[in-house]
Amino acid sequence: MSGTLNIVYKDELVTAKRTEMPDGRVRQVAALVYRLKKDVPEVLLITSRGTGRWVLPKGWPQVGKTFACSAEAEAYEEAGVRGDISPFSVGTYRYEKDDMCDGEIGDFIVDVFPLEFIRQEKKWPERGERRLEWVSLEESASRVEEPELKALLMSFDPYRIPR
Template identity: 80%
Template structure:
């Protein structure tokens, strides 16, 4: 990444119940903060498919992922090895939830909760992510 930031991908896993949009939040393994499933772009996969893989690995979530990001947010990580600081930029891909697997790689390592868009925006820490979530509208997502 040209500006020195490290790129990651995240899945904004959503479902619509009784005209209410709900977003799946998980806790981070280190600090227990509420976050979206996220991780590294995988070799040979698009950013969207990498995000979809993270949703499965971290939350057991399956569904259709949008090929286009709905935005990015930045954060800094200070708990890296040898006091390194990491500057990250995260591409966020909406994923329409279809079902949850019974078992997945990180099952039992995180808490998972379905919350409203408003509650989701309240719980995450990063200001750009709060804004991205607050403005999220599933009607604007194209899954093709």
Template identity: 50%
Template sequence: MSILNRIAANLRLMFRRPVRMQCAALCYRFKKKSAAPELLLITSRDTGRWVIPKGWPMEGKLCHEAAAREAYEEAGVKGEAGAERIGFYMYDKGMHHGLKVQCIVQVYPIVVLDMLKNFPEKGSRKIEWVTFDEAAKRVAEPMLKDLILDFEKRLLATMHPAPQSMAR
């Protein structure tokens, strides 16, 4: 390795930013007539990509509580947040002045009970209810795609448990 390559590698290590953590809400509900599950997607304010509600941890709140708060602020969601993480994904978050930081996003399920008409970020994002397959197609992050599809499988398994053996 040339001296310039070693210097460049050392500089990259020196300026590497630590991974930051965010809390996210995987918001879902069941259609009234068919009971089919749907997933809530929103657009990001800066790029317009399809994402799930997420944000930075909040002082005095557990991560699932912060995720529920973000779902309310970004999409007007009211529901029951699960305290157990269903997974995580990673992405590079664009910050001011072109800086990017790597984020690990802890994801918590929220079963949506109500959608409010007025909420803090109303009008600044698109909000859509879609199938889990459609949601996986729309999001950009590969780990989030997998998490969405895995959660749907787990959700459907709880709705239609495997048949018990009749033999005793």
């Protein structure tokens, strides 16, 4: 459910890249990268490589890492971001992707882990492949397409992140 804390997976190590949930959706992870500017939160959005729509850094869980550490790795690979990741998900959102191999439709559920921005590297794997912008919570919610992600962004409070 969107906006619900997920403490079940706090220290759980990923054992398979593709994890199917009981409802058939495939699990992914995302980093909600944020910073505080004069005590006001800003969120880092990036564009997807395929469609150019605004998204959070996200991808597959990485075998041998926790789900949170997998989200942290996505933030680095896609946006060059380094920071402090929370071991707790602040919620989930669902999306469908229709550009999978062999015409398959991907049905995903994404666990979102807040990552407090510390710095951005000068070089990272996907540099130059995406646009990146820091925006307000309200602006981030208006730019993303997924209704549950919009709601999650609007309810995000960096002062209430469990550690």
